[in-house]
Amino acid sequence: MTQTNNDFENKARPLAEKLIDYAKTNGEAYNITDVRISIYSSAEQENSIENGEVSESVSGTSWNVSVTLFSGGRSLTFQKNTLDEDMLCKAIDQNMKIIHIVPENDDKRLLESEKVYKGATVDLDLYDNNPPTQEELIDYAKKMEAAAFAESGVKTARESSISQTNSHNLMMSTNGLDYQGSRTMYQASISAIAEDDEGMQSDYDYSIARHFSDMAAPEEVGCNAGQNAVAQLNSSLPESKEISIILSQEAAQTFFSSVFSAIDGTEVHREATFLKDKVGQQVMSKGITIEDDPRIAKGISSQYIDSSGMESEKITFIKDGVLEGFNVGLTEARKLGIEPIGRNDGLTNSRVLPGRQSKEDLMSDITDGIYIKGFQGGSADVNSGRFSRQAYGTLIKDGKITDIALSGFAVGGNMKDMFMNVSLANDTPDLPHCRYTMAVPTIRIDGMKIAGK
Amino acid sequence: MNKKASDLGQFFENSDLTPEKLADIVTEGLADADFGEFYQEVVEQESLVKDKGVYTKVSSGNSTSGFGFRVGQGERIGYAHSDVFNEQSLLDTVKQARQVLQTNQLSAQPSPSGKVADELYSAENPMSEMDLVEKIAKIDEIEAHVKNLDSNITNVTLGYSSTATSVHVMTADGDSLVDSRPMTTLSISVMVTDEEGNNSEIGKALVGGRIGCADVFNKAAYEEAAQKALEQAKTLLIAEEAPAGIMDVVLSGGWPAVLLHEAVGHGLEGDFNRKDISVYSGKVGQQVAAPEVTIIEQGDLPGERGSLHFDDEGTPTQKNVLVENGILKGYIHDRQSAQLTQSGVTGNGRREGYEYLPMPRMTNTYFEAGNHDPEDIIKSVKDGLYISDMGGGQVDITSGKFNMVATLAYRIRDGKICEPVKGATLIGDGLSVIKSITMVGNDLKMERSAGMCGKNGQSVPVGCGQPTIRVSNMTIGGTK
Numbered sequence: 001m002t003q004t005n006n007d008f009e010n011k012a013r014p015l016a017e018k019l020i021d022y023a024k025t026n027g028e029a030y031n032i033t034d035v036r037i038s039i040y041s042s043a044e045q046e047n048s049i050e051n052g053e054v055s056e057s058v059s060g061t062s063w064n065v066s067v068t069l070f071s072g073g074r075s076l077t078f079q080k081n082t083l084d085e086d087m088l089c090k091a092i093d094q095n096m097k098i099i100h101i102v103p104e105n106d107d108k109r110l111l112e113s114e115k116v117y118k119g120a121t122v123d124l125d126l127y128d129n130n131p132p133t134q135e136e137l138i139d140y141a142k143k144m145e146a147a148a149f150a151e152s153g154v155k156t157a158r159e160s161s162i163s164q165t166n167s168h169n170l171m172m173s174t175n176g177l178d179y180q181g182s183r184t185m186y187q188a189s190i191s192a193i194a195e196d197d198e199g200m201q202s203d204y205d206y207s208i209a210r211h212f213s214d215m216a217a218p219e220e221v222g223c224n225a226g227q228n229a230v231a232q233l234n235s236s237l238p239e240s241k242e243i244s245i246i247l248s249q250e251a252a253q254t255f256f257s258s259v260f261s262a263i264d265g266t267e268v269h270r271e272a273t274f275l276k277d278k279v280g281q282q283v284m285s286k287g288i289t290i291e292d293d294p295r296i297a298k299g300i301s302s303q304y305i306d307s308s309g310m311e312s313e314k315i316t317f318i319k320d321g322v323l324e325g326f327n328v329g330l331t332e333a334r335k336l337g338i339e340p341i342g343r344n345d346g347l348t349n350s351r352v353l354p355g356r357q358s359k360e361d362l363m364s365d366i367t368d369g370i371y372i373k374g375f376q377g378g379s380a381d382v383n384s385g386r387f388s389r390q391a392y393g394t395l396i397k398d399g400k401i402t403d404i405a406l407s408g409f410a411v412g413g414n415m416k417d418m419f420m421n422v423s424l425a426n427d428t429p430d431l432p433h434c435r436y437t438m439a440v441p442t443i444r445i446d447g448m449k450i451a452g453k
Numbered sequence: 454m455n456k457k458a459s460d461l462g463q464f465f466e467n468s469d470l471t472p473e474k475l476a477d478i479v480t481e482g483l484a485d486a487d488f489g490e491f492y493q494e495v496v497e498q499e500s501l502v503k504d505k506g507v508y509t510k511v512s513s514g515n516s517t518s519g520f521g522f523r524v525g526q527g528e529r530i531g532y533a534h535s536d537v538f539n540e541q542s543l544l545d546t547v548k549q550a551r552q553v554l555q556t557n558q559l560s561a562q563p564s565p566s567g568k569v570a571d572e573l574y575s576a577e578n579p580m581s582e583m584d585l586v587e588k589i590a591k592i593d594e595i596e597a598h599v600k601n602l603d604s605n606i607t608n609v610t611l612g613y614s615s616t617a618t619s620v621h622v623m624t625a626d627g628d629s630l631v632d633s634r635p636m637t638t639l640s641i642s643v644m645v646t647d648e649e650g651n652n653s654e655i656g657k658a659l660v661g662g663r664i665g666c667a668d669v670f671n672k673a674a675y676e677e678a679a680q681k682a683l684e685q686a687k688t689l690l691i692a693e694e695a696p697a698g699i700m701d702v703v704l705s706g707g708w709p710a711v712l713l714h715e716a717v718g719h720g721l722e723g724d725f726n727r728k729d730i731s732v733y734s735g736k737v738g739q740q741v742a743a744p745e746v747t748i749i750e751q752g753d754l755p756g757e758r759g760s761l762h763f764d765d766e767g768t769p770t771q772k773n774v775l776v777e778n779g780i781l782k783g784y785i786h787d788r789q790s791a792q793l794t795q796s797g798v799t800g801n802g803r804r805e806g807y808e809y810l811p812m813p814r815m816t817n818t819y820f821e822a823g824n825h826d827p828e829d830i831i832k833s834v835k836d837g838l839y840i841s842d843m844g845g846g847q848v849d850i851t852s853g854k855f856n857m858v859a860t861l862a863y864r865i866r867d868g869k870i871c872e873p874v875k876g877a878t879l880i881g882d883g884l885s886v887i888k889s890i891t892m893v894g895n896d897l898k899m900e901r902s903a904g905m906c907g908k909n910g911q912s913v914p915v916g917c918g919q920p921t922i923r924v925s926n927m928t929i930g931g932t933k
Binding site for chain 1: 530
């Protein structure tokens, strides 16, 4: 159930052109000044394996057409999942008639046409032209499951699944934006359940890639899930105290997501982040540099233009701990009176540059600490800075990670302090990566409060 | 909710299919299945957001429609969906879904049992009571109202969204079930900054549920929510960091039942228990909770957030007693787990939309009222914590361990509610919590406005409720 780029183009382009023409022609009476059309199509196939056999097979296709009408500073959007031209034109008629009642918001206007990227298409290799067969996909999930089962202590596995998505996107608007792109995505994951006399523990692993050939080996994914679950058996609650923690790359991703929330344009404009007025200031420990590069070939979040039509290029948000700028979309940039940055749809491929120490050296002086494997829920409020997340991991004793499992505890602190107490290991992976969409190293944060027994 | 053919019309607009033709294809496609159904949806949606005095989102006239065909045999399920509803795409979808089947084994096809409840919520389109101009005027009115409540308010964010979901389910008997499900929400978020301008906190409150736009824009309703959001922000501003330790905890009625939903409800879902991977697996008939505890899962409550006339597999919803006087009575099922565990259907097969498979999900989950006066419950605690508002949370169903953040709590000293504290985390496992419930209040309160439940990447609205409850010796993670 896939379709080629040509199939999509043959359906989507004439439709977009017709809708724009219809809205412009009929919109004169309603003072329609601009029109934006976005057409998206995707085909998905997902297979799940249980006990070596396909247990669930889900497939489907979908279309989505989004139309935004502009009348000066007024704008009104609708979305429908149909390609029916009459139905879409009727919906345009309906919204044209009521657009005059929409309150004005000049910041939502289309990007000025001189800023719209009109250069050549940039091939970022996001479409897999050699897709696997159904059998190969099913085989991948079977191998994942078998590898998890092979770990001693694993009781069962569930949701050993792999999905394949093909998507196509066309954006066209009256400021000169005309973009079309196609992407493929493969996602596999498995959850393993280990059991001993004390009870059950579960953990998971996954892989993600634009090209099937770049996925992690299924045996590795299954084996990781199994080992992680077994490692958590016999876990206990640590004591409540203040200690240094080491965050695995997995957990560090969660931590850096909070850094990005704190510099998010919407929050900055609401003045709902403690970094709202800190551009140019030291907001994180020295040595921390965070880049966002949309031009990585095969990158999960790669793009050469954003949905406003602006060119997307590499940006450094935090350099040596100093905040260089906020992550703003077009509307937020205008509200804040700054130049848009080509990130209308949020971050792309973010990467924290590696530190100088090895992971081992990073923890060598911690006599009593915790290695956090992952966070599970909780909250991180970038307005007040309160950070409180449930975590699991293992004990660090005399500078080394032990196999003493800990779980069910919470890690608390205030991000205003946490950001200034981060040190990095030198193990940041390169992007694209078969597991990480945000590349971060193992990190250390001192002075964290552990809530346990 | 009814079976009148006239309601079916909207599903067949612009299609070459008729209800009769559809029934022929569906019954044939399901003839050799253990379970399965045709599921169709037409969804209309609109939303408005006003932030810092400016409309940042105005979206009107949104719609999606599509269908899926599901066929199940034992452990195997094939599912295919499409957004184009015509004979050719239906035949393709049936064929695609059936590829997963191994052999043509004939087996019994249990039909949905039970009687569909009378009207639990209105079939009217929830957006139609007011036009867009009136809704914008209401948002402006609410914003002005909130800003005038307190001079320390530094920002107000208002969001409105309404969805009308029309559902059409057909099982192997070829009968069409049709339902119109409204869902409307008004969210009010208030930021309060202290006199020095150094610290600020945000309070949030919602009005919503299976109701229409006139209900959420009702003056009394939004004024109450605005006051609640403001109070929450102001209290958080003066609240101290929560202490850590082991304490007696009193959970207030209503929304704090999200703890029950997470820590107990998920563990009682049939799919986990059929695979023997929940802490509650194999415990039916056993004393799992304190004798005061009775837990109900009920999808046929009038007006509640998680209520449905029938679930997304076409099974009528009903009242299911999960725990009675502390004894585990049963689990909640979709048709697959009911069949594989040879249990009765419970009306809990739910899905986010036509692109997804149904699975066992909660509807409205609550602790039944006990006989204690809530005042007496608070008085009984010497040194503890009163939880008045909870954030979200997460549970690991295999270990039963959970961790929930109490957005706002108060210290209880010598039976009295004292200073507010923030950042408290409730840590524990579901089984221990329901065993440690020592008092259950007589003030059962259901939450209708909040509650979205996520499972396997699918989100559905759920209701939860409880009276005031005392739990002894809970582990509290504080930040002090």
